[in-house]
Amino acid sequence: MIAPEPKSVAAVITEWRTNSHADVLLSRILEPEAWGHPKPFGLKLAAVYADQFPENELCRSYCQKYNIPIFPTVKGAIGVGTSEVAVDGVILIGEHGQYASNGLEQTLYPRRRLFEEVVHAFRLFKKRVPVFSDKHLSYDWLFSRWMYDLARHEGIPFMAGSSLPVAWRLPALNIPIGTELTEAMAVGYADLEAYGFHALETLQCITERRRGGETGVLSVRCVTGPRVWEEEKAGLWSKALLDELTPARQAAFRDPGPIRPTPSDALFLVNYRDGLKGAVVMLGSVGSCFAFSGRRRDVKEPDAAVFMLEDHRPYGHFGHLLRAIEQMIVTGHPSYPVERTLLTSGLLSALMQSRHEGGSIIATPHLADLSYQPADWPYAPGPVGTPA
Numbered sequence: 001m002i003a004p005e006p007k008s009v010a011a012v013i014t015e016w017r018t019n020s021h022a023d024v025l026l027s028r029i030l031e032p033e034a035w036g037h038p039k040p041f042g043l044k045l046a047a048v049y050a051d052q053f054p055e056n057e058l059c060r061s062y063c064q065k066y067n068i069p070i071f072p073t074v075k076g077a078i079g080v081g082t083s084e085v086a087v088d089g090v091i092l093i094g095e096h097g098q099y100a101s102n103g104l105e106q107t108l109y110p111r112r113r114l115f116e117e118v119v120h121a122f123r124l125f126k127k128r129v130p131v132f133s134d135k136h137l138s139y140d141w142l143f144s145r146w147m148y149d150l151a152r153h154e155g156i157p158f159m160a161g162s163s164l165p166v167a168w169r170l171p172a173l174n175i176p177i178g179t180e181l182t183e184a185m186a187v188g189y190a191d192l193e194a195y196g197f198h199a200l201e202t203l204q205c206i207t208e209r210r211r212g213g214e215t216g217v218l219s220v221r222c223v224t225g226p227r228v229w230e231e232e233k234a235g236l237w238s239k240a241l242l243d244e245l246t247p248a249r250q251a252a253f254r255d256p257g258p259i260r261p262t263p264s265d266a267l268f269l270v271n272y273r274d275g276l277k278g279a280v281v282m283l284g285s286v287g288s289c290f291a292f293s294g295r296r297r298d299v300k301e302p303d304a305a306v307f308m309l310e311d312h313r314p315y316g317h318f319g320h321l322l323r324a325i326e327q328m329i330v331t332g333h334p335s336y337p338v339e340r341t342l343l344t345s346g347l348l349s350a351l352m353q354s355r356h357e358g359g360s361i362i363a364t365p366h367l368a369d370l371s372y373q374p375a376d377w378p379y380a381p382g383p384v385g386t387p388a
Contacts, residue, residue: 074117089329165205319388339372
């Protein structure tokens with residue numbers, strides 16, 4: 001059987017250096033065997049636009065090696081130097097690079113600007129192809145919603161998000177669509193924007209599977225430091241659910257150590273429209289751990305699993321993310337709903353505002369009717385490191 005011709009993609013990126021998101025996604029397309037994949041991806045890199053070229057950049061060397069043109073404009077990359085859309089899809093990676101921060105300590109990555117330039121090229125060339133946008137849509141809710149609405153208006157198949165929903169789960173955790181959840185908590189660590197987004201996607205990829213699907217969020221709140229543990233004593237999140245993760249942490253990490261309060265701790269509280277209360281605890285003592293813990297109605301045993309990343313090259317979870325991107329570009333249909341990432345982008349923006357205001361409750365009427373149904377896209381199978 002003859003393998004189908006790979007689909008061509010244009011990469012629109014902020015920068016490409018060792019272990020950047022551009023590296024762990026685009027280099028996989030070019031050299032799948034070097035990244036541990038016995039089966040190549042059904043994609044070929046046709047052109048690149050890079051916003052920045054740091055001293056340690058890899059973009060020029062990779063593109064020279066594989067005869068891939070680098071264009072000074074997004075339009076040039078989409079057209080591969082022609083006056084038409086000359087690719088089957090676009091991978092937008094607006095992560096890493098030297099960009100300013102705002103007063104909420106959010107890095108102002110130009111994802112909205114780059115997406116606008118992609119759509120401008122589509123309009124000029126009178127053709128639309130699928131677009132994947134890495135991580136959250138934007139640091140700003142209005143920019144995120146604008147990107148989502150523009151994609152819908154233009155009829156662009158659009159997907160975005162984190163690698164956490166497709167990462168390994170220890171132990172295996174399958175929440176059937178339609179499950180009635182009574183408690184839901186995610187665990188994360190480190191920077192509240194860059195890594196807090198991953199933790200929110202960890203929470204959301206489970207809570208969206210509850211009975212009725214996602215129906216929206218009424219309000220959020222973020223507190224930090226000792227107040228995290230004061231809120232636990234007040235019953236706003238469950239230390240018992242955190243403790244349920246102990247066996248999974250012990251299985252996943254050689255010496256996970258005890259969880260204890262630290263000055264860098266933070267708590268995200270998410271008040272869902274249908275009454276579910278979600279929580280994310282970002283803990284300085286948890287190690288490099290993302291996890292989910294929750295309860296189903298009338299089920300005695302809790303659901304508790306570490307969402308496991310491969311924390312060294314070849315960073316295999318990005319291979320599983322790339323398979324989802326590949327599926328969208330090959331079929332023209334998103335592998336899972338972009339609404340998940342629209343919601344997590346809005347949550348994160350509001351939570352950063354709450355932190356800036358000292359832990360105020362932020363009403364989110366703009367998220368209250370953000371409803372969608374989940375998809376059954378699989379997470380990474382087998383032991384950690386199993387290649388996609």
